[in-house]
Amino acid sequence: MKLLTALTIVALSATSYADTLIVTANASSWSPDVANCVPGDVLRFEYGTGYPHTITSGTSCTYDGLYFDEPLNSPGDYYEFTVPDDGTTEIPFFCAPHCNNGMTGVIIIELPSECPADTNDDGTVNVTDILAVVAAWGENGGPADINGDGVVDVTDLLTVVDAWGACPE
Ligand SMILES: [Cu+2]
Numbered sequence: 001m002k003l004l005t006a007l008t009i010v011a012l013s014a015t016s017y018a019d020t021l022i023v024t025a026n027a028s029s030w031s032p033d034v035a036n037c038v039p040g041d042v043l044r045f046e047y048g049t050g051y052p053h054t055i056t057s058g059t060s061c062t063y064d065g066l067y068f069d070e071p072l073n074s075p076g077d078y079y080e081f082t083v084p085d086d087g088t089t090e091i092p093f094f095c096a097p098h099c100n101n102g103m104t105g106v107i108i109i110e111l112p113s114e115c116p117a118d119t120n121d122d123g124t125v126n127v128t129d130i131l132a133v134v135a136a137w138g139e140n141g142g143p144a145d146i147n148g149d150g151v152v153d154v155t156d157l158l159t160v161v162d163a164w165g166a167c168p169e
Contacts, residue, residue: 115167
């Protein structure tokens, strides 16, 4: 079982597929103004057009002092923010000069499942999940692609075996 655990850890740790999402500062809006992402993704806030902007975290047009407050003054300016992996699910942001014109947005962070090997979400990792992995063998993605690496294969099977039993509450 130690070997299985080691293999699973290797498989899981090799599966950070960070994306970069561009958020553009327009004259008085962000596009997109809702940025859906997962922890580890990079948000790249870019100057697009209009008068100088800022990318500032917080609500009610007030910097929260938590994440960022950076200028986006002219073409070529950008600020990159790595989405935190601390359980945060929402980070509101705005542009200070244009916040009152509605230049606001929000980062929505989808947290990873606590029990990814539970392919059918019934609260238990059991033979049903083994069968789901076998049935989806070789497919690209889907719930049986437990480690999210784009293919259902032996690492997913090992993850099921290693997570056998009830999911953590
Ligand atoms: Cu602005």
